[in-house]
Amino acid sequence: MVMNDLQPILSLEDITNRFGATVIHENLNLDVNTGEILGLVGGSGAGKSVLLRTAIGLHKPVAGSIHLRAKQVGVLFQHGALFSSMTVIENVALPLFEHTSLSRAQALHLASLKLALVGLDQAAGARYPAELSGGMIKRAALARALIREPDMLFLDEPTAGLDPISAAAFDQLILTLSKALGLTVVLVTHDLDTLHAICDRIAVLSDKQIIAIDTLAKVAEHKNDWIQSYFHGPRGRAIIDKPPYSQHSSLTVEN
Numbered sequence: 001m002v003m004n005d006l007q008p009i010l011s012l013e014d015i016t017n018r019f020g021a022t023v024i025h026e027n028l029n030l031d032v033n034t035g036e037i038l039g040l041v042g043g044s045g046a047g048k049s050v051l052l053r054t055a056i057g058l059h060k061p062v063a064g065s066i067h068l069r070a071k072q073v074g075v076l077f078q079h080g081a082l083f084s085s086m087t088v089i090e091n092v093a094l095p096l097f098e099h100t101s102l103s104r105a106q107a108l109h110l111a112s113l114k115l116a117l118v119g120l121d122q123a124a125g126a127r128y129p130a131e132l133s134g135g136m137i138k139r140a141a142l143a144r145a146l147i148r149e150p151d152m153l154f155l156d157e158p159t160a161g162l163d164p165i166s167a168a169a170f171d172q173l174i175l176t177l178s179k180a181l182g183l184t185v186v187l188v189t190h191d192l193d194t195l196h197a198i199c200d201r202i203a204v205l206s207d208k209q210i211i212a213i214d215t216l217a218k219v220a221e222h223k224n225d226w227i228q229s230y231f232h233g234p235r236g237r238a239i240i241d242k243p244p245y246s247q248h249s250s251l252t253v254e255n
C-alpha cells in the first residue's frame with residue numbers, strides 16, 4: 001500500500017563488517033526505496049559484494065541491523081555460473097525443484113515462461129550452459145533469479161564480461177523488467193554506462209561507508225577524491241556529458 005511504499009524496502013543501519021582485523025564496513029547506513037534501481041559503486045575491494053551478501057542475509061555483520069521488507073528476493077551473483085551438467089531450463093527451474101512442491105513438469109513450464117521473459121527461446125533452454133554466449137548465460141541467470149517471482153533483485157556486476165552491445169541490451173532488459181514487474185533493483189557495478197542508462201540513484205561505497213547517494217549528476221558533483229576520479233576521469237566524462245538513453249530517440253538495442 002502507499003504507506004508501505006514510503007518505507008524503504010531495505011534499510012541497513014549501522015552495519016559493521018570485518019574479517020579478522022580488517023574492517024570492511026563501519027557504521028554503514030543505506031536505505032533502498034521501493035521500485036528504484038539503485039547502483040552501488042566503489043573501488044575494487046571496497047566491500048560492495050560483502051554488502052550485498054549482508055543485505056540478503058548470507059553474511060552476518062558483527063554489528064548493525066538489516067530491515068528487508070521484500071517478500072521475495074532474487075539474486076544474480078557475480079560468478080553465478082549455471083551448473084554445467086544441467087540444461088539451461090533445468091538451471092532456471094532449480095530453485096523451484098529445491099524450494100517448492102511443484103512437479104517437475106510444472107517447474108519446467110514456469111522456467112520456460114521466465115526464459116521467454118528474458119528473451120531466450122526453447123532451443124536455448126534445451127542447451128547446456130557451455131553452448132550459450134556470455135549474454136545468453138546472463139539472461140539465463142536472470143531468469144533463474146526471477147523464477148520465484150521476487151519483488152526485489154540483487155545483481156552483482158550484471159554486465160561484467162559482456163561486450164558493449166550485449167551489455168547495453170542487458171541493461172535495457174533490467175530496466176524493462178524492473179518497470180514492468182515493479183521490481184526494486186540493487187546492482188553492484190563498475191559499468192558507467194549501466195549507471196547512466198538505468199539507475200535512478202547511485203550509492204558510493206568508500207572508506208567503509210556510503211559516502212554519497214543521489215542521482216548520477218548530483219553524486220558526480222561530490223568532492224570526494226574517488227568520486228572525482230571515477231566520474232570525471234576520461235571514461236566518466238564521456239558518460240556524464242551525454243543524455244540518458246531515454247533521450248536517444250534513434251538508439252535501438254538488440255542482443
Ligand SMILES: Nc1ncnc2c1ncn2[C@@H]1O[C@H](COP(=O)(O)OP(=O)(O)OP(=O)(O)O)[C@@H](O)[C@H]1O
Pocket residue numbers: 019024042043044045046047048049050051
Ligand atoms: N570471506 C571472506 N574472508 C575474508 N575476507 C573477505 C571475504 N570476503 C571478502 N573479503 C574481503 O573483503 C573486502 C571486500 O570484498 P568485496 O568482494 O566485497 O569487494 P568489492 O567491492 O565487491 O570488490 P570488487 O569490485 O573487486 O568485486 C576485500 O578485501 C576482500 O578480500
